[in-house]
Amino acid sequence: MSLLAISDLKVSIGGKEILRGVDLDLRAGRVHGLAGESGSGKTMTGLAVLGLLPHGARTSGRIALGERDLLAMPAKELNTVRGGEVAMVFQDPATSLHPMLSVGRQLTEHMRHHLGLDRKQARARALELLGQVRIPGPEAAIDRYPHQFSGGMRQRIAIAIALACSPKVLIADEPTTALDVTVQAGVLRLLRGLCDDLGLAVLLVTHDLGVMSAVADEVSVMKEGLVVETGPRGQVLRDPTHPYTRALLESLPGETS
Amino acid sequence: MKLPQAWRQPLAIVGGVIALAWIVIALAAPLLAPHDPLAQDLPRLASPGPGHWFGTDQLGRDILSRVMYGARLSIPLTLLLVVLSVLIGGLLGACAGYFGKWVDETIMRFADLVFAFPTIILAMVVAAALGASLTNAVLAVLVVAWPAYARVTRGLVLGVREREFVVSGRLLGFSAWRSLRVDVLPNVTGPILVLATLDIGTALLLLSGLSFLGLGAKPPSPEWGAMVASGVEVFDSWWVATFPGLAILTVVLAFNFLGDTLRDALDPRTARAIKERAL
Amino acid sequence: MSPTSSSEDLKGDTARRKPGRSGSRSPLIRFLARRVLTALLLAVGITLVTFVLTNLVPGDPVSANLGQRALGDPAIVAQWRAEHGLDKPLPQQYLMHLQGVVQGDLGTSQQSHRPVMDDLAESVPATLELAGAAILISLVAGVAFGVVAALRRDRLTDHLLRVLSLIGISVPTFWLALMAFYVFFYRLQVTPGSGRIDPTMSPPPQVTGLYTIDSALAGQWDVFASAVGHLVTPALVLALYTIGLLTRFTRSAVLEVLGQDYVRAARAKGLPGRVILFRYVLRSALVPIITVAGLAFGSLLSGTVLVEAIFAWPGVGQYAYKSATTLDLPAVMGVGLVVGGVYLVINLIVDVLYGVIDPRVRLQ
Ligand SMILES: Nc1ncnc2c1ncn2[C@@H]1O[C@H](COP(=O)(O)OP(=O)(O)OP(=O)(O)O)[C@@H](O)[C@H]1O
Numbered sequence: 002m003s004l005l006a007i008s009d010l011k012v013s014i015g016g017k018e019i020l021r022g023v024d025l026d027l028r029a030g031r032v033h034g035l036a037g038e039s040g041s042g043k044t045m046t047g048l049a050v051l052g053l054l055p056h057g058a059r060t061s062g063r064i065a066l067g068e069r070d071l072l073a074m075p076a077k078e079l080n081t082v083r084g085g086e087v088a089m090v091f092q093d094p095a096t097s098l099h100p101m102l103s104v105g106r107q108l109t110e111h112m113r114h115h116l117g118l119d120r121k122q123a124r125a126r127a128l129e130l131l132g133q134v135r136i137p138g139p140e141a142a143i144d145r146y147p148h149q150f151s152g153g154m155r156q157r158i159a160i161a162i163a164l165a166c167s168p169k170v171l172i173a174d175e176p177t178t179a180l181d182v183t184v185q186a187g188v189l190r191l192l193r194g195l196c197d198d199l200g201l202a203v204l205l206v207t208h209d210l211g212v213m214s215a216v217a218d219e220v221s222v223m224k225e226g227l228v229v230e231t232g233p234r235g236q237v238l239r240d241p242t243h244p245y246t247r248a249l250l251e252s253l254p255g256e257t258s
Numbered sequence: 259m260k261l262p263q264a265w266r267q268p269l270a271i272v273g274g275v276i277a278l279a280w281i282v283i284a285l286a287a288p289l290l291a292p293h294d295p296l297a298q299d300l301p302r303l304a305s306p307g308p309g310h311w312f313g314t315d316q317l318g319r320d321i322l323s324r325v326m327y328g329a330r331l332s333i334p335l336t337l338l339l340v341v342l343s344v345l346i347g348g349l350l351g352a353c354a355g356y357f358g359k360w361v362d363e364t365i366m367r368f369a370d371l372v373f374a375f376p377t378i379i380l381a382m383v384v385a386a387a388l389g390a391s392l393t394n395a396v397l398a399v400l401v402v403a404w405p406a407y408a409r410v411t412r413g414l415v416l417g418v419r420e421r422e423f424v425v426s427g428r429l430l431g432f433s434a435w436r437s438l439r440v441d442v443l444p445n446v447t448g449p450i451l452v453l454a455t456l457d458i459g460t461a462l463l464l465l466s467g468l469s470f471l472g473l474g475a476k477p478p479s480p481e482w483g484a485m486v487a488s489g490v491e492v493f494d495s496w497w498v499a500t501f502p503g504l505a506i507l508t509v510v511l512a513f514n515f516l517g518d519t520l521r522d523a524l525d526p527r528t529a530r531a532i533k534e535r536a537l
Numbered sequence: 538m539s540p541t542s543s544s545e546d547l548k549g550d551t552a553r554r555k556p557g558r559s560g561s562r563s564p565l566i567r568f569l570a571r572r573v574l575t576a577l578l579l580a581v582g583i584t585l586v587t588f589v590l591t592n593l594v595p596g597d598p599v600s601a602n603l604g605q606r607a608l609g610d611p612a613i614v615a616q617w618r619a620e621h622g623l624d625k626p627l628p629q630q631y632l633m634h635l636q637g638v639v640q641g642d643l644g645t646s647q648q649s650h651r652p653v654m655d656d657l658a659e660s661v662p663a664t665l666e667l668a669g670a671a672i673l674i675s676l677v678a679g680v681a682f683g684v685v686a687a688l689r690r691d692r693l694t695d696h697l698l699r700v701l702s703l704i705g706i707s708v709p710t711f712w713l714a715l716m717a718f719y720v721f722f723y724r725l726q727v728t729p730g731s732g733r734i735d736p737t738m739s740p741p742p743q744v745t746g747l748y749t750i751d752s753a754l755a756g757q758w759d760v761f762a763s764a765v766g767h768l769v770t771p772a773l774v775l776a777l778y779t780i781g782l783l784t785r786f787t788r789s790a791v792l793e794v795l796g797q798d799y800v801r802a803a804r805a806k807g808l809p810g811r812v813i814l815f816r817y818v819l820r821s822a823l824v825p826i827i828t829v830a831g832l833a834f835g836s837l838l839s840g841t842v843l844v845e846a847i848f849a850w851p852g853v854g855q856y857a858y859k860s861a862t863t864l865d866l867p868a869v870m871g872v873g874l875v876v877g878g879v880y881l882v883i884n885l886i887v888d889v890l891y892g893v894i895d896p897r898v899r900l901q
């Protein structure tokens with residue numbers, strides 16, 4: 002059954018329509034891939050779920066998390082959903098972690114806030130999480146700062162932060178784009194594994210159809226603020242119905258399906 | 259006439275109007291002023307009222323007329339001062355940034371040392387050493403004002419120098435001077451203009467501060483800082499010091515309004531570089 | 538080492554430094570040692586510049602100090618020059634001066650006929666108290682206003698604060714000092730008059746030289762109240778300019794940080810607004826703010842010359858004014874050295890604060 006259902010989501014900023022009626026369905030234990038050209042509104046869709054759209058954005062439609070509509074939720078309640086039930090991983094781990102706060106601080110503060118853990122419990126859970134995302138030597142890593150880690154390690158830390166409060170939905174906005182090709186696979190495998198083990202519903206935004214075919218269960222394709230095609234991975238990638246998807250696939254060099 | 263977008267803002271308009279008004283007052287002071295600024299023929303220390311709207315000072319001179327004539331001293335001198343520091347500082351900074359190596363080191367270390375001193379103390383020593391006069395006060399302020407421009411220009415030139423068109427110009431065999439003039443200068447004028455507008459205020463504050471301390475304009479000259487100083491002696495006659503001070507405040511404010519709006523119109527990175535270096 | 542090293546420079550520094558070249562001592566100690574060394578080098582530079590400046594300017598200290606009659610008598614002039622070491626060649630004068638400085642001897646003031654060191658020992662704490670209070674006020678008010686302006690960006694509060702801070706940097710300090718004195722002391726009689734404490738009181742036993750702290754240490758609360766009362770008005774007058782400066786600057790620094798990815802990431806974690814503001818936004822914005830505050834302290838010292846003149850505050854500003862106008866070279870050089878020293882200490886504090894705030898600086 003669907004955990005997060007986006008229906009007819011419209012977003013406009015300064016009179017400009019950025020999303021023109023997006024529908025998406027995320028289900029537990031499934032990775033939903035979201036592709037589309039630059040500027041098609043993938044990031045805006047993700048941000049809309051968390052209520053983090055830029056200043057002055059107007060929204061309409063419905064984003065249902067279970068029974069509740071996130072768009073209609075009061076700010077305070079939405080804050081408990083953020084990080085608690087829906088978490089997000091951003092594109093560039095070099096900028097999405099605070100450079101002056103230790104890894105432990107950034108891993109534990111929202112746990113303590115959302116789950117009411119004390120310092121000790123939070124630290125124990127943080128060590129466990131660092132292990133889960135395969136950071137070597139969690140005991141040492143927890144007291145270090147982001148700049149002391151490589152890009153791939155930082156993105157693992159960002160994922161650990163997202164997972165800390167056991168969210169049901171994880172939105173990953175191009176989590177591997179800023180990483181070396183060699184570490185991309187590791188991060189993707191980690192995401193896939195966590196999705197299977199924890200029963201997360203994952204929205205994986207990516208440019209890369211190769212990434213998509215490797216880990217996604219369902220695939221949606223966006224163009225100019227609309228979802229133009231959606232369906233199971235095999236069907237969409239092998240047998241696209243929309244000309245835009247076909248063009249996307251054809252532009253992919255050496256794609257083997 | 260259509261104003262550019264950056265200027266069509268309340269602050270810029272207010273600033274522009276005040277600045278323009280002062281320039282008109284400075285130009286037309288002989289026509290506008292009700293009295294001779296030096297004539298001592300009014301009752302002494304008369305409070306503001308008909309015939310002498312800003313009151314009179316301890317020598318029976320009309321303060322309104324003196325404030326108006328003061329604009330003829332302070333405004334052109336301040337503008338001259340800023341133009342000179344832009345030229346000197348800009349040239350030195352451009353050389354430092356363009357030629358690098360020892361030229362850069364020498365000029366910038368020198369600028370650092372000037373920077374290390376509170377401006378007014380340095381200006382005070384220079385003014386005192388040269389002897390108290392308005393011209394010498396201008397020279398003293400010049401000594402402390404150029405390094406800000408040298409720094410900003412150097413930074414901007416360094417940024418532009420490695421850009422493609424400059425490098426290709428050099429490859430084509432253009433002389434250093436030519437590429438400095440043709441390629442680099444047009445790119446740094448915008449930021450320098452903003453800095454200069456903001457600096458008009460700073461320069462006027464410093465200049466009138468020196469006059470206030472007795473290191474600038476000599477009595478009976480109607481210089482605003484000196485007029486405030488003469489008000490200190492008779493501070494229960496509040497009008498003697500109040501109006502010349504307000505004159506300084508409004509002129510400085512006008513140019514700060516203009517400069518601040520202009521800075522917003524620049525891209526944020528340059529704007530920040532200016533802000534940090536212009537203190 | 539430029540005193541205006543911006544946050545970018547710092548980042549560049551850290552990025553360029555090769556990792557893994559660890560010495561035996563802790564990185565923090567090496568960091569500090571490097572800074573102190575730079576400061577010492579600059580101190581030598583400053584003595585040189587004060588010296589050159591006070592010697593190469595065309596003014597003649599002899600004519601500034603001797604009367605007309607004495608000037609007419611070559612013997613008196615020569616004796617006066619010899620007394621003050623002015624007959625020696627300049628390099629030798631400089632070495633003598635430097636030697637004296639190292640031994641804590643700054644020469645004798647030609648005006649007060651007292652060791653410059655003693656004069657400074659009296660006036661420096663007065664100015665430090667005034668400028669210190671002003672910078673504290675400026676930091677608290679300027680950062681608070683700047684944060685509010687940034688959070689209320691483009692709304693009425695923001696516009697209002699912008700106009701107010703621009704007024705703050707446009708007011709002539711000497712005029713404001715006079716106005717404050719006239720209104721609050723003379724008219725309303727709500728503030729005490731000039732000086733550092735009530736003339737009927739005697740200063741507290743000297744520990745730091747700052748009357749507020751010394752009187753509190755000694756438990757003399759009436760003196761404390763008087764010292765604070767005398768300090769408030771000049772400090773506020775002095776602070777107005779820096780408040781305006783820091784408000785404008787904090788606003789743009791905070792806005793820049795608010796647009797950072799990590800702030801959005803913190804929001805995505807569902808942290809409460811105040812945690813995001815204080816822990817995420819202010820911490821980053823503090824780095825450029827501290828840089829500017831350090832520079833602003835320099836302009837505060839300029840302001841003290843004018844404020845001290847109005848409030849009869851017996852500080853370095855007044856001393857500098859008196860010695861500059863009489864071309865009292867040893868005194869001017871002493872002032873230059875003190876001011877340069879203060880400047881170096883401020884830079885050192887700023888550098889250390891960078892290290893405290895930013896682990897990338899600390900953990901090179
Ligand atoms: N702050 C903003 N204000 C106004 N419009 C914006 C803003 N941010 C993004 N947009 C616009 O919203 C549209 C969608 O942007 P979005 O970032 O969602 O695209 P995207 O699909 O994520 O692209 P990419 O693949 O490059 O990340 C774009 O047309 C963009 O110009």
Ligand SMILES: [Mg+2]
Binds near residue numbers: 043174
């Ligand atoms: Mg995007």
